[in-house]
Amino acid sequence: MTPRTVTMRVWRGDASGGDLKDYQVAAEEGEVVLDVLHRLQATQANDLAVRWNCKAGKCGSCSAEVNGVPRLTCMTRMNLLPPDEPITITPLRTFPVIRDLVTDVSFNYEKAKQAPAFKPRPREPDGTHRMRQQDIDRVQEFHKCIECFLCQDVCHFIRDHDDNKAAFAGPRMFVRYAELEMHPLDTNDRRQLLQDREGLGMCNITKCCTEVCPEGIHITDNAIIPLKERVVDARYDPVLWIGRKLRRRKS
Amino acid sequence: MAEHESHEFDVVVVGAGGAGLRAAIEASAQGARTALVCKSLLGKAHTVMAEGGIAAALGNVYPDDDWRVHFRDTLRGGKLLNNWRMVQIQAQEAPDRVLELEEWGALFDRTEDGRILQRDFGGHRYARLAHVGDRTGLEMIRTLQHHAVHKGIDVFMECTITCLLKDDERIAGAFGYWRESGRFLLFNAPAVVLATGGIGKAYKITSNSWEYTGDGHALALWAGADLIDMECVQFHPTGMVWPPSVRGILVTEGVRGDGGVLRNADGDRFMFGYIPQMFRAETADTEEEADRWYTDKQNARRTPDLLPRDEVARAINTETKEGRGSPHGGVYLDIANRRDAEYIKRRLPSMYHQFLQLADVDITREAMEVGPTCHYMMGGVRVDAETQASTVPGLFAAGEVAGGAHGANRLGGNSLSDLLVFGRRAGLHAAEYARGLTARPTVDPGQIDELARHALRPFDAAGSENPYAIQQDLQECMHALVGIIRTEDELAKALEELAMLQDRASRVRVEGHRQYNPGWHLALDLGPLLAVSECITRAALERRESRGAQTRDDYPTTDPELAKINVVVRQQTGELSTALETRPPLPDDLAKLLEDA
Numbered sequence: 001m002t003p004r005t006v007t008m009r010v011w012r013g014d015a016s017g018g019d020l021k022d023y024q025v026a027a028e029e030g031e032v033v034l035d036v037l038h039r040l041q042a043t044q045a046n047d048l049a050v051r052w053n054c055k056a057g058k059c060g061s062c063s064a065e066v067n068g069v070p071r072l073t074c075m076t077r078m079n080l081l082p083p084d085e086p087i088t089i090t091p092l093r094t095f096p097v098i099r100d101l102v103t104d105v106s107f108n109y110e111k112a113k114q115a116p117a118f119k120p121r122p123r124e125p126d127g128t129h130r131m132r133q134q135d136i137d138r139v140q141e142f143h144k145c146i147e148c149f150l151c152q153d154v155c156h157f158i159r160d161h162d163d164n165k166a167a168f169a170g171p172r173m174f175v176r177y178a179e180l181e182m183h184p185l186d187t188n189d190r191r192q193l194l195q196d197r198e199g200l201g202m203c204n205i206t207k208c209c210t211e212v213c214p215e216g217i218h219i220t221d222n223a224i225i226p227l228k229e230r231v232v233d234a235r236y237d238p239v240l241w242i243g244r245k246l247r248r249r250k251s
Numbered sequence: 252m253a254e255h256e257s258h259e260f261d262v263v264v265v266g267a268g269g270a271g272l273r274a275a276i277e278a279s280a281q282g283a284r285t286a287l288v289c290k291s292l293l294g295k296a297h298t299v300m301a302e303g304g305i306a307a308a309l310g311n312v313y314p315d316d317d318w319r320v321h322f323r324d325t326l327r328g329g330k331l332l333n334n335w336r337m338v339q340i341q342a343q344e345a346p347d348r349v350l351e352l353e354e355w356g357a358l359f360d361r362t363e364d365g366r367i368l369q370r371d372f373g374g375h376r377y378a379r380l381a382h383v384g385d386r387t388g389l390e391m392i393r394t395l396q397h398h399a400v401h402k403g404i405d406v407f408m409e410c411t412i413t414c415l416l417k418d419d420e421r422i423a424g425a426f427g428y429w430r431e432s433g434r435f436l437l438f439n440a441p442a443v444v445l446a447t448g449g450i451g452k453a454y455k456i457t458s459n460s461w462e463y464t465g466d467g468h469a470l471a472l473w474a475g476a477d478l479i480d481m482e483c484v485q486f487h488p489t490g491m492v493w494p495p496s497v498r499g500i501l502v503t504e505g506v507r508g509d510g511g512v513l514r515n516a517d518g519d520r521f522m523f524g525y526i527p528q529m530f531r532a533e534t535a536d537t538e539e540e541a542d543r544w545y546t547d548k549q550n551a552r553r554t555p556d557l558l559p560r561d562e563v564a565r566a567i568n569t570e571t572k573e574g575r576g577s578p579h580g581g582v583y584l585d586i587a588n589r590r591d592a593e594y595i596k597r598r599l600p601s602m603y604h605q606f607l608q609l610a611d612v613d614i615t616r617e618a619m620e621v622g623p624t625c626h627y628m629m630g631g632v633r634v635d636a637e638t639q640a641s642t643v644p645g646l647f648a649a650g651e652v653a654g655g656a657h658g659a660n661r662l663g664g665n666s667l668s669d670l671l672v673f674g675r676r677a678g679l680h681a682a683e684y685a686r687g688l689t690a691r692p693t694v695d696p697g698q699i700d701e702l703a704r705h706a707l708r709p710f711d712a713a714g715s716e717n718p719y720a721i722q723q724d725l726q727e728c729m730h731a732l733v734g735i736i737r738t739e740d741e742l743a744k745a746l747e748e749l750a751m752l753q754d755r756a757s758r759v760r761v762e763g764h765r766q767y768n769p770g771w772h773l774a775l776d777l778g779p780l781l782a783v784s785e786c787i788t789r790a791a792l793e794r795r796e797s798r799g800a801q802t803r804d805d806y807p808t809t810d811p812e813l814a815k816i817n818v819v820v821r822q823q824t825g826e827l828s829t830a831l832e833t834r835p836p837l838p839d840d841l842a843k844l845l846e847d848a
Contacts, residue, residue, distance in 0.1 A: 014766065030494020032609070042719035046770030047763030051292070053460040056500045056605055058389065059295045075608055098431055099767040109293065109400075109408075117401040118356035129353055130365035136358045140383065143358060143390055147294055183356065 003028045006078070007086035008040055010048070014099045022086060027078050033089065034062050034073040037101075049100035057214060060148030064101050065090045070150040070212050092153040093160075108149055111169045115176055116193070120185040131184050142179035142223060144215040147172065151209035151219055157202050168199035171209035171219050178223035181230065191227075191234040200227055252696055253703030255426075255435035260286040260405075261685040262678070263425055263440040265412050265467065268296035269388075269667060270650025271446030272395035273348075273674030274681070278444070279404050281682035286438060287399065288407040288427070290447075290462045294396045297448050297460060298670065301388025302503035302601070304370055304380025305352075305671070306664030307345035311362055312369045313377040313548075318342040320376055323844050325665060327529065328374040328559045329629075329658020330799040331814045332480065335837050336636035337656040341665070341672045348671035349381050357394040359383055371508040374559040374662040376533070378508075385503050385599045391667060410436065412466065413775060414702050415443060415474040415646065418692030422474070422645030426702050430772060433765025435703055441688050442681040444639075445471060445632060445648040446674065450484070450783045452776075454625035454734075455726040458490055458501040464776040465783030467652035471632045472782060472822050476641040479654040479817040480630035481783070482790035482801045485661055486735050488563035490624025492581035497609045499624040502584065502602060504663040506619075507556045509598050510545055511586035513567070514618070515575040521582070522555035525566040530558055545589070561660040561799045564623040568735050571622065581622035587615055623735060627666065629657045629800065630790065633819065639677035645684060645692070649677035659799025709774040710765075714758025718774040721759060725752050725780060733788050738804045742792045749788065753781050785827060790818040793829050 003026040012021045025040045034052055041048045050073075052062040057075040064073050067081065067088050081087055095103035124130055151171035158164050169177075177194055180186055194200040207220045217223070262278040264271045267289035275287040289296060308321040321342035326333050349367065353359065359381045360368040369378045383390040399406070412427035416437075425438045447467030451459025472478055489502040507513070515521045520541075526534045534555050535541035541554035556563070567582050577583055586595055592615035596603050599614070606612040606619060631654035632641050639647045650670045657665060709718070732745035756777045761770040796810040797803050816831045837845075 028495060030610070031496040035496040041769060042717075042723075046717065046719065046761055047768040049767040049769060053291055053295045053297075053462065054300045055460065056300065056497075057608070058386070058601065059299045059460075061292065061295050077608070102431075102767050104431075105292065112397070113400055118397070120354055120356070123354075127350075128366055131358075131361055132365055133361040136361065140358055143383070143393065144386065145393075146299075146389065180356075183358070186356075 006036065008036060009086040009088040010037075010040070010100070011090040012048070012100050013097065015097055018097070020088065031078050032074055033066055033076040033078060033087065036078060037073060037089065049098070049102040051102050058146060060146035063092055063148045063150050063153065065092065065153075070153045072148055072150070072214050075214060092149065094153045094155070094158055095149070105149055107165060108147070108152060108170070108172060111173045112176065114169075114197070115173065115180065116188050116190050118180055118183065118186055119188045121187050129185055135184050138222060139179050139182050139184075141217055142175050144217055145172065145175050146215060148214060150212045150214065154208045154212045156206070156208065164199075164202070167197070168202055171203075171224065173198065174200065174203070174227060175217060175219055175223045178227050181227065191231045194227060195231045195235065200224070200231060253435060253700050255437050255699060255703070257437045257439060258286065260284045260438055260440040262286070262442045262444060262681045263288060263438045264444040264446055264678070265425065265470070266290075266296065266446035266448060266650070266652070267293055267406070268298035268446065268448055268650065269391055269395060269670030270674035270677070271296070271444070272392070272399050273671050274444045274446055274649055274678035275404050276395065276399050276402060277675045277678030278682040279402050281679060281686075283682035283685055286405050286407060286440070288410050288412060290409070290411050290466070292408050293406055294392055296392065297463065298388045298392045298667070300458070300460070300501065301391070301667055302385045302501065303372055303505040303508065304382030304387045304664050305345070305349055305391065305667040306372070306375060306379050306662065307349045307381055307668050308342060308379060309346045309349065309367060309369060309381065311366045316377040316379060319844050321345070321379065322841070324375050325662055326658070326845060328662040329660055330809070331658065332483070332798060333658030334636055334655030334834075335841055337673070339841065340636060340676075341656060341668055344672045345668035348668065348675065352391060352394050352671070355394050355398045357390050359390070370505060371557065372663040373504050373507065373557045373563070375664065380508070380664040382505070384597070385505050385601050387667065411772065411775070412470065413706060415470050416694045416698060417474060417643070418694070420644055421692045422643060423692035423694045426699065428706060431767055433768065433771070435706070437694065437699060439694055441692050442645050442647065442685040444677045444681050445646070445652050446650050446677070447652045449628040449651045450787070451625050452722070453725060453729045453780050453784045453787070455730040456490065456499040456623075457625040458487060458499055459625065465779045466776070467648065468628075468631055468786065469779030469782040471641060471643070471646065471648065471652070472786065472820070474643050474646060475821070475823050476643045476646055477633040478631060478786055478820045479633045480659070480790070481786040481820050482794050482818060483629035483659045483799060484625060484787060485560060485627040485629060485800050486564040486623040487626035488560055488567050488623055489584055489621040491610065492577070492620050492622045493579040493610060500605065500609070501624065501626065502619060502621050503599070504560070506584060506586055506599060506602060509586065510589040511584050512554065512556050512589070513563070514583045514585060515570045516577055517575055520556075521570050521575070522558065522563065522566055525562060526555050526558065527562060530562075534558065559660055559662060564735060565802060567621075567623055577620045579620055581620040583618040584621045585618035587617060592616075627651065627661055629659065629661055630654045630787075637676070638680035639673055640680060640684070647677040647681045649673040659801060706775060709759050709761045709771055714760050716755045716759045718759050718761060718770055718777060721752060721755050721777055722773060722780065725784060728752070729784055729787070733784070733791060736802050736804050737791050739792065742788055745788045746785070749781060749785050756781060786820045789827060789829050790820055793818045793831065
């Protein structure tokens with residue numbers, strides 16, 4: 001098959017502003033959006049800023065918005081996009097632009113620091129940790145997260161509301177909390193924190209995050225909703241409440 | 252002096268994959284002020300792409316397994332070129348490092364009785380790889396990343412080191428730039444741990460990402476350290492071959508470990524024709540026996556589909572060259588014939604996903620097309636087995652950038668345990684070294700101006716060379732002339748081409764400004780890329796035999812005498828030089844482990 005020429009409409013600019021710019025680029029059979037961006041970079045725009053690493057959907061670096069939809073550009077096949085229209089590529093909107101398609105995602109790394117660490121129970125007498133596969137299936141689903149931050153990008157609570165970021169950790173971090181809270185070995189309790197500081201209550205479960213997850217993690221159903229239930233249990237169950245008071249007094 | 256920011260640390264770890272993270276965690280635990288510098292965002296390093304598992308003789312699936320068998324397998328897989336003491340340390344310490352990851356939150360797949368499950372892999376006698384489906388690297392890097400973050404280690408993300416600085420003979424620091432702003436930074440530090448990974452981007456078809464430009468190899472070389480075994484570049488037998496845009500993306504050996512078999516265009520299981528003498532006694536010679544092995548490992552010998560990677564890559568190369576390849580120049584890898592869809596999706600979820608999304612192939616129903624892809628560098632910085640110290644005081648190396656552990660060919664799964672075992676040791680000994688110094692070495696400020704000027708040259712050079720074009724031509728050259736099969740003529744020709752590329756690189760020009768400019772970043776990466784390419788080519792010329800990943804068409808046999816030497820590459824007076832140096836002999840007690848079949 002001979003290569004076709006496509007119009008790539010790419011946002012070029014930096015924190016001070018920018019514009020969409022059209023480029024005519026060759027696209028070959030089987031290619032993904034990132035391939036065409038790389039060709040554009042190599043032949044016409046050497047300084048086009050693009051993040052990428054594995055080019056196989058495993059590292060979550062090349063996130064951008066393709067025709068307005070948050071996607072991994074390395075897993076977006078060109079033949080899935082309308083053939084005769086320009087393909088618009090813009091940076092993730094929720095994070096401040098650094099340059100072109102590269103954004104400042106440090107928000108996510110700052111939030112990650114706040115999550116209280118994993119704290120395992122002691123090992124069995126034989127030196128092992130015994131866990132049944134069925135007891136870790138759910139947590140392994142959360143561990144699939146590649147930190148592409150598409151869920152953070154699409155979350156309307158912070159997408160166009162920078163002010164909300166201080167008090168809201170976002171879907172990625174709720175998945176992280178869920179994996180810690182549901183880890184069979186973990187002994188920390190992060191429920192109070194989730195409600196008071198991380199803004200779990202602000203999520204109104206519209207499932208936008210679940211829809212864009214390239215790993216197919218059921219963010220809303222398997223992570224956020226069960227976390228909300230746990231928080232409610234902890235806050236309103238009087239027996240638990242007294243138990244917590246007593247434990248706190250002891251320590 | 253050129254504008255730059257300065258930082259003071261005891262230990263600077265360059266690279267934040269498995270080895271770098273583990274080194275930083277250890278150095279920090281020892282009380283050293285530790286910086287972790289990574290070229291990408293934290294958690295995106297190459298380790299994240301590792302698939303199959305971590306080789307460690309836990310003995311959970313086969314109680315007969317222990318470090319001695321792991322030692323034997325690794326040394327045989329490495330065609331006896333390995334640093335035997337490193338192999339011994341790795342085999343002995345790997346189980347503890349895996350259990351430690353579990354203690355830090357990693358969740359490996361489980362056995363029926365709730366312990367860590369282990370899977371079969373090429374060259375390992377027993378099922379030995381602790382794993383999480385086919386995304387073990389992700390589990391490992393994320394676990395280490397979270398652990399490091401909670402320990403409060405200073406992380407410098409998207410920051411590239413371009414030069415190591417010395418005070419006389421000792422390391423005094425490192426110089427680099429922020430990718431985001433293009434501004435320079437200087438680390439004043441008496442100890443540097445290189446954990447920069449490999450060199451795959453010197454080749455056209457590779458499973459490696461843009462980061463793999465041989466930075467650590469070149470930094471060490473330029474700092475005067477010895478490199479060994481640079482001729483040993485591993486081509487993984489199974490990379491994707493179609494469509495062209497995904498050519499080289501890794502297909503885990505776990506596919507074969509879990510039941511996949513290789514066939515040529517005629518439908519033959521061709522690997523039965525490529526069983527080398529060394530592995531004959533333990534490899535099935537009929538399809539019937541190989542098939543039986545999947546269910547009866549006590550009474551049947553293992554399938555030749557799981558021979559070490561060098562053997563399988565060469566076999567596939569021969570099959571395709573002789574016209575028995577698939578339509579797109581690979582061979583077939585089929586697991587659908589043996590396993591049901593549910594099993595495949597559970598054991599190999601990302602392979603399923605990757606083929607379906609990128610190649611329109613449903614691996615639960617059809618065979619994959621696969622072929623060799625440049626995957627791993629066995630050669631690297633010559634280190635002391637116990638401490639990971641290089642030949643330059645204050646410089647340490649761990650993981651892929653260090654040489655010796657894997658000899659002439661690495662076994663699958665041994666990389667991840669290497670990262671953990673030697674990452675920890677490098678961090679530990681770098682911290683001890685820094686603590687033991689009576690006076691901190693100092694950086695000569697005069698060097699900074701020169702380094703800054705050199706780094707900025709592509710912006711104002713009179714030349715017009717495009718960095719992307721140079722990299723592409725380099726990749727073509729290395730692939731065609733220094734690839735899986737080598738000859739003296741082609742290697743000599745490669746040296747000529749490399750000299751021309753070096754000349755072009757001196758006239759490279761980039762557009763735009765310093766802020767997040769990939770063209771400029773690549774222009775700077777050409778330095779290490781060209782340096783390692785020359786090291787590989789020169790070392791390949793020097794080893795006049797075929798051993799592991801080094802296959803010389805003009806010297807097709809293995810010369811037992813050459814198992815006793817390393818090819819050393821160094822650059823101490825400006826010129827690159829090579830030397831053949833004798834290695835310490837294998838002690839009798841360990842040699843005996845090799846004989847026990």
